[in-house]
Amino acid sequence: MNLTAVLVTGLLAGGVSCAAVQGGLLAALIARQRGPATAPAHQAAAASASGRATRAGHDPAPANARPNPGLALVEDLVPVAGFLAGKLVSHALLGALLGAVGATVRLSVHLSAAVQLLAGAAVIVFGLAQLGVPGFRRIVIEPPASMGKLVLRSARSRAAFAPALLGLASILIPCGVTLSVEALALTSGSALAGAATMAVYVIGTSPLFALLGYAARKAATAWRGRLAVATGIALLAMGLITFNGGLEVAGSPLAASRLAASLTPAVSDTPAGVATVAGGHQTVTITATSDGYSPATVHARAGIPTTVLIQSDDAQGCIRAFTVPDLDIQQILPATGQTRVEIGTLHPGTLAYACGMGMYTGTITAS
Amino acid sequence: MANTATLELTVEGMHCGSCALLIDDALADLPGVLTSATSTKTRASTVTHDNRTNPQQIITTIEALGYHASPTTI
Numbered sequence: 058m059n060l061t062a063v064l065v066t067g068l069l070a071g072g073v074s075c076a077a078v079q080g081g082l083l084a085a086l087i088a089r090q091r092g093p094a095t096a097p098a099h100q101a102a103a104a105s106a107s108g109r110a111t112r113a114g115h116d117p118a119p120a121n122a123r124p125n126p127g128l129a130l131v132e133d134l135v136p137v138a139g140f141l142a143g144k145l146v147s148h149a150l151l152g153a154l155l156g157a158v159g160a161t162v163r164l165s166v167h168l169s170a171a172v173q174l175l176a177g178a179a180v181i182v183f184g185l186a187q188l189g190v191p192g193f194r195r196i197v198i199e200p201p202a203s204m205g206k207l208v209l210r211s212a213r214s215r216a217a218f219a220p221a222l223l224g225l226a227s228i229l230i231p232c233g234v235t236l237s238v239e240a241l242a243l244t245s246g247s248a249l250a251g252a253a254t255m256a257v258y259v260i261g262t263s264p265l266f267a268l269l270g271y272a273a274r275k276a277a278t279a280w281r282g283r284l285a286v287a288t289g290i291a292l293l294a295m296g297l298i299t300f301n302g303g304l305e306v307a308g309s310p311l312a313a314s315r316l317a318a319s320l321t322p323a324v325s326d327t328p329a330g331v332a333t334v335a336g337g338h339q340t341v342t343i344t345a346t347s348d349g350y351s352p353a354t355v356h357a358r359a360g361i362p363t364t365v366l367i368q369s370d371d372a373q374g375c376i377r378a379f380t381v382p383d384l385d386i387q388q389i390l391p392a393t394g395q396t397r398v399e400i401g402t403l404h405p406g407t408l409a410y411a412c413g414m415g416m417y418t419g420t421i422t423a424s
Numbered sequence: 425m426a427n428t429a430t431l432e433l434t435v436e437g438m439h440c441g442s443c444a445l446l447i448d449d450a451l452a453d454l455p456g457v458l459t460s461a462t463s464t465k466t467r468a469s470t471v472t473h474d475n476r477t478n479p480q481q482i483i484t485t486i487e488a489l490g491y492h493a494s495p496t497t498i
Contacts, residue, residue: 078442081489082449089453187439197465199441205448212449232440288439 060257060373063238067261070291071234076265079227082212083266086223087136090215134267136220141263143224148235148255151228155242156251166385169244170307173414176240177300183233184292198236204229233288237295244299246378246413298416305415308382314418315409332357332421341365341421345372345379345390349417350410359405359423365398378413387413428458431479432496433469435486440464447486454485468496 159172186196200208208230211223231239238258242251304312310319330352332339341355345367357363367379369390377390381400390396400408403423411418438444444462447469451460456476462469471482479495486493 075442078440078446081446082442085449085453195465199444199463199465202461205441205445209445209449209452212445213452227442230441230445232442 060253063241063254063257064261066234066238066291066295067258068264070288070295071232071238071258071262075227075232075235075262076268078232079223079230080266082208083137083140083220083223086212086214086219089213090136090219137267139218139220140224140227141259141266143221144227145224145256145259147225147228148259149252151239152242152245152255153248153252155239156245156254157248159243159245159251160247166306166380166382166387169246169380169387169413170303170382170415172303173244173306174300174303176243177296177298177303180233180237180240180292180296180299182296183236184289184294184296187233187289187292188286189289198231198233200229233292234295237292237299240299241414244302244414246375250375299414302415305409305411305418306380306382306413308409312409312415312418314411318407318420329353329422330355332363334358334361338362338364343367343419345369345376347371347373347376349376349412350419353419355419355421357403357421357423359403361402363400363403363421365400365410365421367396367398369393369396375412375414376417379410380413381408381410383408428472428474431471431473431482433471433483433486433493434496435462435467435469435491435493437491438462438464438467443491444469446489447491450485450489451482454481457482469493 159169182193182196183198185193199205208223208226211219211226214222216222235258238255242254245251245254301313305314309315330342332341332355339357339361341357341363343355343365344351346369367388367390369377369392372390372392377392378387379390379396379398380387381398384400386398386400388396388398400421403421405423408421408423409418410421435447438447441464444464447462448460451457451462451469451471454477456473458472458474460469460471469486473482483493483495
């Protein structure tokens with residue numbers, strides 16, 4: 058998976074979903090830590106966000122008002138940073154675990170595709186449940202009561218490290234978007250890629266957490282009730298992308314790239330490549346970059362032994378897992394360098410290949 | 425000490441487990457609330473309280489977080 062896409066997911070869907078709710082827990086924790094509040098912590102937290110300007114006006118200043126705005130900013134952001142650090146550690150560790158588990162089923166392209174199809178289907182079901190579609194409404198991922206109590210204890214602690222503890226514990230209360238990124242980590246192919254997927258996702262949520270932790274808690278309150286629909290749509294989209302990735306890796310004719318090719322066979326954004334033939338053997342040359350494979354289609358001859366020569370040029374993420382589903386081939390490419398993959402004698406027709414997550418695809422057509 | 429009562433509420437708008445915790449955390453800060461158990465799965469909150477608070481204050485606290493709460497009708 059391209060980590061930029063994970064970052065954007067964190068920045069938008071994950072940030073909104075996580076920050077609005079977990080940010081509320083964090084804001085109340087910070088309000089409680091700052092001594093005896095005149096109002097319950099959740100009200101104090103909301104008031105401190107909206108009331109920065111009004112403190113200078115007629116509202117009575119709270120007992121813990123801080124005259125130095127620079128210092129106030131630091132004091133506000135330190136617990137947010139502690140929370141995010143805790144969250145980053147626990148999520149990266151889980152990502153590594155999921156990636157390692159996923160890697161054990163990477164032995165076969167088809168098993169890998171099956172895991173991805175299951176993960177995609179699960180995320181789609183969560184999305185339908187979130188949207189309240191009849192028949193799916195009761196499907197909700199809720200942590201066991203004991204875990205919930207553990208998180209709540211962290212949120213109500215007055216210890217200096219409580220924000221970091223809450224961040225660590227937040228792994229126990231994943232929102233739907235986080236669950237779908239966990240599914241991506243599972244299909245990422247290695248512990249390192251799984252850890253990177255989850256870490257980049259948490260980093261993506263950071264700006265909104267910082268913003269909500271400091272200035273926009275009132276807005277978060279307004280969003281919360283509407284988040285079910287927003288996260289439901291985000292989940293459906295991510296589930297469909299993951300599921301289609303599974304179809305691509307499985308080489309299914311129902312995969313989006315194959316459906317598109319069958320609908321618009323003559324239209325292509327990039328010119329097709331042509332295999333080079335020498336001495337009764339042909340070579341199909343493909344370039345792999347962080348944007349995908351090019352050319353998208355290469356024309357070759359049927360009936361002669363064929364080698365695919367892949368030129369990696371700063372290839373990143375799942376693009377490095379070059380997969381030919383129909384031949385059950387998966388070859389891990391270097392970030393930069395050349396890789397030769399022998400694919401035998403081509404039969405007339407189209408041979409599809411994809412990245413390890415089915416997000417980037419290409420074809421070799423033999424005639 | 426004051427008499428205790430149990431309030432059963434239907435809560436709409438929760439989208440993940442954190443929402444239920446957020447509600448329980450906020451209710452724990454409300455004087456008079458003795459216990460609360462909120463579930464995203466059942467979309468419900470069970471609150472025991474004494475007479476330092478009342479059902480309307482409890483509902484207002486939940487609604488201030490951005491959710492919709494109403495007494496459960498059986």
